Amino acid sequence: MNGHLEEVYEALEDCLRACNQCYEACLNEEDPAHMRDCIRSDRECADMCEMAMKAVLTNSPNMKEILRLCGEISRSCGEECESHKHDHCQACAESCRTCSELCLAYAN
Amino acid sequence: MNGHLEEVYEALEDCLRACNQCYEACLNEEDPAHMRDCIRSDRECADMCEMAMKAVLTNSPNMKEILRLCGEISRSCGEECESHKHDHCQACAESCRTCSELCLAYAN
């Protein structure tokens, strides 16, 4: 992998981890009913990162389009997480922002 | 699920199956070197269908965008498959076309 794509891949790894950790922590919050949107965003974003990681490593025919969607989904997940005060949400928001910027920069 | 989304889901199930079957059959062709692009398209499209099926069933926040990308990826996979004479490629092309049309109709 060239340097730029390597950076994208590492951001995807980091975002996948942050989203699944935030997902599990949200589910364990005292009142998970308030975290429904965050739980849905975290699962969607984690699965999208997996898909994008595979695309990057296997020379996927539509890699750029996959990275573009991953960039949009991680941006929307980051916005959702940012609106919650929990540490795991704030940490996830940060990982999502970095991931989104790198994916969109590569795709465009 | 409403009727339209149910139809989309069934087309995704069918496309996932056709792509993985075509993938395995391409790998077993006498000269898999000629089938590289088809193998890559099949794997990408199968994984995208899985992602879209999950999005449809779990009220995923970016479901429409996921279905749009799935519609584009299944269209490109269908075009690749259509260019090969093997029965498994022709069958896969047909499943991809239906899937693509239904995903794009829902997303737009």
Place this chain on the structure above:
Amino acid sequence: MNGHLEEVYEALEDCLRACNQCYEACLNEEDPAHMRDCIRSDRECADMCEMAMKAVLTNSPNMKEILRLCGEISRSCGEECESHKHDHCQACAESCRTCSELCLAYAN
């Protein structure tokens, strides 16, 4: 696919759908805190069914071992779902039981 494996595949499709539907419905229950274990089981079982479907279609080297684990995971998901009175849990329990039986019969 031979007849037995075709039956297994259809049970996996059905179980994947039921688990993701039960997952989403549990998350929407008035008090999702009571449904945490069911939400976790549904996600695990849905992802395991996806993995098993891919293994069945692509002649995966450890297909039998994958089906065995899928049979165990769908059994445990079915037991969790069975303990809740919601219609979606009862429907999911039924799909899980069928899936578990067919996977284990094939694997053993």
Place this chain on the structure above:
Amino acid sequence: MNGHLEEVYEALEDCLRACNQCYEACLNEEDPAHMRDCIRSDRECADMCEMAMKAVLTNSPNMKEILRLCGEISRSCGEECESHKHDHCQACAESCRTCSELCLAYAN
């Protein structure tokens, strides 16, 4: 995550990457017909690592059983890769071995 599980997770990340890289490189070899078994093992092992990573991060009810199967699958993938002289196969064999040992140590 505790220290042991953190080590398992990092080995899974490494193995996922190595398997997808080896997969793509095998497909690009001059004669991919000789690499069929390695291509199948790589895809199976990469997908199993994804599943195990998710299980580790989300407190999956059957995490230990998932890690046990992942340990067996990465062992069999490592053995397949070890039998080929290509650098990507040898590198993948090494990542698979480490992953297998850590998964099995945790699961048992």
